[in-house]
Amino acid sequence: MTPGHDEGSFEESDSKALAARLRMAMIRFSRQARRQDPSPFSIAQLSALATVAHWGPIGIGQLAEIEGLPSPAISRLADRLEEYGLIIRQANPADRRGVHVVATADGKKLLARRKIAGNAWLADRISHFDDSDRMILERAVGLLENLASDRDGDAPEGPANLEVRR
Numbered sequence: 001m002t003p004g005h006d007e008g009s010f011e012e013s014d015s016k017a018l019a020a021r022l023r024m025a026m027i028r029f030s031r032q033a034r035r036q037d038p039s040p041f042s043i044a045q046l047s048a049l050a051t052v053a054h055w056g057p058i059g060i061g062q063l064a065e066i067e068g069l070p071s072p073a074i075s076r077l078a079d080r081l082e083e084y085g086l087i088i089r090q091a092n093p094a095d096r097r098g099v100h101v102v103a104t105a106d107g108k109k110l111l112a113r114r115k116i117a118g119n120a121w122l123a124d125r126i127s128h129f130d131d132s133d134r135m136i137l138e139r140a141v142g143l144l145e146n147l148a149s150d151r152d153g154d155a156p157e158g159p160a161n162l163e164v165r166r
Contacts, residue, residue: 049081049107052081
């Protein structure tokens with residue numbers, strides 16, 4: 001702590017150091033979690049599939065907005081998911097030129113299997129924490145959810161509320 005620095009206040013240097021530690025911890029945690037549930041699919045593919053399963057049918061532009069990726073990248077990603085039989089494209093009833101993507105039964109099963117396996121591994125790890133640490137972790141998860149949903153100060157919304165950019 002620096003002179004004149006209140007115990008309860010955080011300086012910019014403290015925030016930067018915490019950000020660096022958090023970022024590295026998240027990278028390491030992500031790698032460790034991924035090792036528990038190996039998959040031939042990238043994180044981006046799985047994230048997009050989960051978004052399609054949750055929000056679908058959904059347009060490619062809306063999917064790109066939610067995932068925070070450019071439309072060409074999301075289109076290529078959707079192509080791969082379609083090749084694997086995890087999503088299908090279907091006509092948009094509101095726009096004859098538009099296409100929606102929808103998760104297939106295989107796509108939904110894949111997500112369910114991964115969720116069960118990943119949650120079981122993590123629950124086992126958490127079960128070794130005492131009540132105090134679990135309460136701290138619960139608060140930290142809320143903060144991480146806030147960090148993860150923040151896109152330029154605005155939380156991402158579902159497809160019905162997104163503005164389509166042309």
